[in-house]
Amino acid sequence: MKLSLRLSTIAAYIPSGSKVADIGTDHAYLPVYLVKQGICPGVIAADIHNAPFQSALRTVESFCLGDKISVRLGDGLKVLRPGEVETIVIAGMGGNTMEQIFSRAPEVIKDVRRLVLQPMTDTEKIREWLWANGWILLDEDLVAEDGKLYEFLVAEPGREQPKDSLIGPRLIEKRHPLLTKLLEQKEKQLAGILAGVSKSTDSSTRAQIGELQEQLEKIEKVKKWLTAEQSAN
Known part of the structure; x- marks a missing residue:
């Protein structure tokens, strides 16, 4: 099975031999790949919605991997027992949703040894959650695919x-x-958010405007640093 660049990037961060859960698995392409490539002896593929759950079942059955991939229907990490997996993958969701998934299953997350996450939005909130809850950022990556940046x-x-x-x-x-x-x-x-907020006459938006301006200044600072680094090299 040939994975998309997005999914192959996730696969590259899975430790060999690790017991993995793919939360929000969709078609279960990643679990099938991990097993077929011998990276993982078994994977739990889970989704909260019935349609992708059924798609995952069909994919697993088509590769005759029902004995190695457990397809489960349920809410986030609630499909897992404490200590059942060492690595959790959550991809293609917003950062707020990921945070909610973690907070609803503390008994599961405490036994996990690695998280591989690909948030679609609010990445900064996930970083803050990780630092506040006893996690270090081992690595970060970026991939451009089909006009999107992940x-x-x-x-x-x-x-x-x-x-x-x-x-x-x-x-x-x-x-x-x-x-x-x-x-x-x-x-x-x-800048788009700031332009919209700036039109408001509500005094409560002043703090938000200041925060947005501060974030834009941080970005500009890093851009200048990168330009200087590139020029030096």
């Missing part, structure tokens, strides 16, 4: 001094080649 976070248990959550510290450290593109994308989004 962020990836890889976390393991540990204590790390919280950093600015707006831009991935690991992305900055390794001067990721797509970081400038990410900064420009965030800058455009924040």
